Amino acid sequence: MMKRPTFHWLMVPALLIAPGLAQSVGPSGLIDGRIDSISEQVERRAEALVERKVAERTRERMVNADELPEQLQGQLSELLPVRTRNGETAFYEALQRDGSRAVARQWLITATADELVQLRRPGVTILEQRELEGLGLTVVRFQVRPDIDSRAALEKLLPELSERLDRNHIYSPQSRAAGAVPNGPQQPIASLCSDPVRVGMVDTLISDEHSAFDQASIIQKPFLTMANQPGELTAPRAHGTAVASVLMGQLGAQSRARLPHATLFNASVFYEGSGATSGATLAHLLEGLNWLAEQKTSVINISLTGPDNRILAAAIKSLQKQGPILVAAVGNEGPAAPPLYPAAYEGVIGVTAVDNAGALYRWANRGNHVAFAARGVDVPVAHTNGGLVRDSGTSLAAPVVAALLACSLPRMSKEQAIQALIDHAEDLGDKGRDPGFGHGFLDDQSERFRNPPAE
Incomplete structure (x- = not known):
């Protein structure tokens, strides 16, 4: 599932179609101290307009x-x-x-x-x-x-x-590109460790020819065939490219890859659907997880969500017994939405997204399964056509936590690595673990998360 669209660019057209709101605009701007209320109304109307258009286009693509x-x-x-x-x-x-x-x-x-x-x-x-x-x-x-x-x-x-x-x-991906990265200096990213760790992810294909991955070691395998059908499903690339760039891409001259010497094993399980939609069938997701289990990865990043499922639960439990830590996006369905899976399964590290000010991503799911928060709002990511875009979603916070764990595991047990994150998390919500931030915010660029080079 993709994140909700960003609608700031629609606010002027929305005013034109909302005369009741336009009447409150005077020569000196919005009056009566109602700028926040009016902005929220305009955004809601613009959001409804775009969602209606998306629905109309989807219906146009439905079969006769x-x-x-x-x-x-x-x-x-x-x-x-x-x-x-x-x-x-x-x-x-x-x-x-x-x-x-x-x-x-x-x-x-x-x-x-x-x-x-x-x-x-x-x-x-x-x-x-x-x-x-x-x-x-x-x-x-x-x-x-x-x-x-x-x-x-x-x-x-x-x-x-x-x-x-x-x-x-x-199952659905959990982010969507929001726009171009503005010109000017960007916050640099520092490497977390230089260990040759093995990390897995299930996602779309990765555009590994992007310059962000010039120094990266990426091994991909697609799982998009249908045993009872000829041909292969079409593989999208945008989501996996974005997630992988957060995990181990070099995003700009002033930044370094979080995991510069890692090997990334990517199971491509998403197909391109009607319009802008994409999805991964459980059958293909299981094949991808099975392949990752055979690669002996220490951490697996899962930036997708969907319903509880008996077969998926059995697969997750089996993976956990074999060793890798599973890190999953909690989802972008909103604060009132029910838990999504696999993030809500016991033992999976559920990750939510916050912005640079530490505020929760407005569409992030909440619940007792949220373990940690990391940056995932308006972050620069690699675009399939080259260059960078800004993207938001819990999908982009999950690989930050996956990278932190991957760097800890050469020196610690799984339990110790998770406890270390709990100890270093910044408590942002209610005191202690809470449904919004979990144990708290993990600033992966803080000095306390730097690991010495492997000897």
């Missing part, structure tokens, strides 16, 4: 009824096609009642070879079986008839397996 298989035509208003690079429809995104997205009528289950017999029922079609040895899981992806496309129906059909199945949910 005659493009759909007959059994899906009744769900037209909730479906969007996802196509391969050669234009073939790979699957349909389906909006669920809880607001989450999933591949239409597709489910995943962890099962043994003997248990697969139970899936051979009328209305159930097995699409593929994956041995995810790095996670220690065997995952089966299957499709069901529309009349049994619910948990209640599958619990009746497969009572012995119902606790180990869930939808093939779709």
